[in-house]
Amino acid sequence: MPKLKFIDLFCGIGGIRLGFEEAAKTLKIDTECVLSGEINSDAQKVYETNFNHRPVGDIRQLHEMPACDVLLAGFPCQTFSYAGKKEGFGETRGTLFFEIMRLIDNNHKPKALIFENVRGLFSHDEGRTVATIKHEMVKRGYSFDFFLLNSANFQLPQNRVRIYIVGILEASPKFSLISDVGPKDSHSYNPLQLSLFSQPKKNVTVADILEDNPDPKYDCSPQFVEVLKQYCNNDLTRLHGVRLIDYRGGKSVHSWELGLRGSCTPAEIELMNKFILKRRNKEFGKHQDGKLLTKEQIASFFEHPNLDILLESLVTKKYLSLVDGKYKPVSGNFSFEVYKFLDPAKISVTLVASDANRLGIYHNNRVRRITTREAARMQGFPDNFILHPNDNKAYYQLGNSVSVNVVKAVAEDTLINLIGDVDKVPLLVSLG
Template sequence: MYKSIDLFAGIGGIRLGFDQAFGDEIRTVFVSEFDEPAQKTYRANYSDPFEIAGDITKIDASDVPDFDIALAGFPCQAFSIAGSKMGFKDDFKGRARGTLFFDTLRICTDRKNKPKVIFCENVKGLPMHDHGRTFKVILGALKEAGYIPWWKILNSKDFGVPQNRERIYIVAFREDIAPTEFTFPEPTGKKVYLRDILEDAPISPKYYLSDTYIETLRKHRERHQSKGNGFGYQIRSLDGTAGAIVCGGMGRERNLIIDHREHSMEPVTHIKGKINEEDIRKMTPREWARLQGFPDSYELPLADTHLYKQLGNSVSVPVIKAIAEKVKEVLDD
């Protein structure tokens, strides 16, 4: 039985991938998540016999039970290409998000029994941040702490979900058990398209855009195109893949679809104008969950605004599972 801890847990996507890979051979003994709405979604899907801890900077390593595997999807916003790329200087509500990686390392190393594995996920731009210096510091810190790190950028669309989402994954093994080589999983070759993850019709009219809003989006894009910019809404082909759903759940207009299946044209929310007759709509939170590889049994208990944010901040579960299977092979050996 391997014991794991789930840091920056979000809604438990990394944990889910490891649970799927390890089956009955893994047990989560500690969870930390700062965001209260995310905690609610997490609790709806995991019935742990302990409370979810909050701010990781206030957690003492001695208060965390012994564990074998640390799962840490430390905040990506500080290093994101789409964000301000502040890195270690990034500040959010008084918390230096860029330095939270070192809290992960503190909890792993300030103890008698250091864990066997530290697993991290972040944006693909991390190795390029600050001309590579940030990533060099992170890898150097892992090595100094007694770990051998491997890393690779993988794309979710190569692992059975229709989302073009590149992320960096770091697997660090404790020196005394580290293999001479660690091989990340290869693409599955399974092709999945947007039409494969659509919810059954009819879709609520609240997801169909108003004609007034679509006209606003078109004018916005025309203004940017006239300046040579690429900003604007985007309609994705049902026979293609979505763009990356982003941290914070923003940019839903970058992943619009045309759904001609039967649906009501009567608005259920207050909108300007009327529901568009081109059948352009946003994807639903459940469809976003499917874009991330969450099973339909995974509960989505909160309002859409929270769910889009949580799913955009989460991970692609099938990618995590594929990596976790490789980690298990090393540990079992």
């Protein structure tokens, strides 16, 4: 049986390819990657190490594209302009999505397109961006379907919603997938039971992806652990699900409560906790992350005979700064070794490139950051996948990657629509 040929653009370290190849294998379809593209040299190296295939670089410099059956692309979500008026759709010329369209126009039309992008693409520019993408696909003869899917519904312990766009050439496909953004947060997730007759899915949690005895390099510093112990009265299980962040309330621990910049009195802690909540009130302005407040504004919600002394102390310890007679918190979440402790019995928050290296866990009597392998497992990468040897680069790449399990589900549904009934797959003679 001829191989199904595919192209893997904006391939990163290869998450979309992994999911697609796993789907094809499930359907007993042989595949061949005839072209891959990725501009980042570090990602290129990881991709080549795992697939023995070096991606080409800047897609804007690519002019020839070999014939293929399926084109995969996790193109970046750039700022889309809607200055144009073509048939009521926004113009997105010059963006990387249109580089894909350019290659299709100048070369061969794949029989199917599978795109992945951030959830925000769905609502970007009040829906004009997705409408533009649909318009450009449909005018080239492709169907247009999209799904908002949460990794937590695909046997992965991560609350991660992404949009998947599928087009099949000259077809009206029927997909079994349905959009489901899943839980509002990582603490309220329960596995879906698809019907009254189906068995509930296994509740995959963070505990399922943890390593038993990871390298000590992932341990938090003794000084950090000590202040956490003091805060938790030596019951470190209280860290499960806790955020360490200085500009929000909720289930959060703040630097002044831990005394990271100097011990604070109960009155100073109370003042700071009220400050970060009240500064978000509309009466003080409309800035989303809170306003700078004067002493008089602070006194309106925190009456204390020694307010001047408390404020001066907090400025000295650098929990507050004074700017033009107004006070604001100094620290953000980047002031902590860990910004979020995962609950082993729940699912993780979304793994993102900027701070995947600062997700924490209390496990086997150790306070530590999650390992790169654990981050890879959250994304569905198999343990034999070779990660970048530099941990920070590995975290960054995994945060930018896709959830392999979700891609597999999307690819299976797409291939079944492309080829026909799955039972007929072995009868496939040629996709050419």
